[in-house]
Amino acid sequence: MSSKFYLKFFTAISSFLGLFTINCFTFSLPVKAALPCKGGTINTYQNGSIESCIIDNHVDVKAGSLAFSCKQGYSISFDDKANFQSCVLFKPVTIRRNNAVETCSENSRVYVSFSKQGNQSVICHY
Known part of the structure; x- marks a missing residue:
């Protein structure tokens, strides 16, 4: 197989893995409201x-x-x-x-x- 095929394949896999990784981090991190409370007063x-x-x-x-x-x-x-x-x-x-x-x-x-x-x-x- 030609090097162009491998380059296209590598580019496609890299793009997919990059998007997959971003989506995993985006949806798996908990969202918390930031209320600046003094320690021990909550x-x-x-x-x-x-x-x-x-x-x-x-x-x-x-x-x-x-x-x-x-x-x-x-x-x-x-x-x-x-x-x-x-x-x-x-x-x-x-x-x-x-x-x-x-x-x-x-x-x-x-x-x-x-x-x-x-x-x-x-x-x-x-």
Whole structure:
């Protein structure tokens, strides 16, 4: 057989093995959310999801239509389905309720919950 045949065969096998290797690594590596918690402060639910921890860096969290900037050095909490529940704000957040506007100020603790009907409730404690 000619050297051109071997070269084409080697190229095809190399391409296949390269793609196969990339796909194996792509699908076999676990994906984990990166939540910067201080060591020894993580509390978990029985299902393994994070209940709360003290965050090591400021964290931006989205809950429903709102985004919250959570302050470093304070606790952040989630429900057993990993939905955001509470944190101390690093930046103020503006909440529109019907015709009213409320601002949760920096350093206030915000509590977020959803009703069974999907209605979002946000409470700020100053």
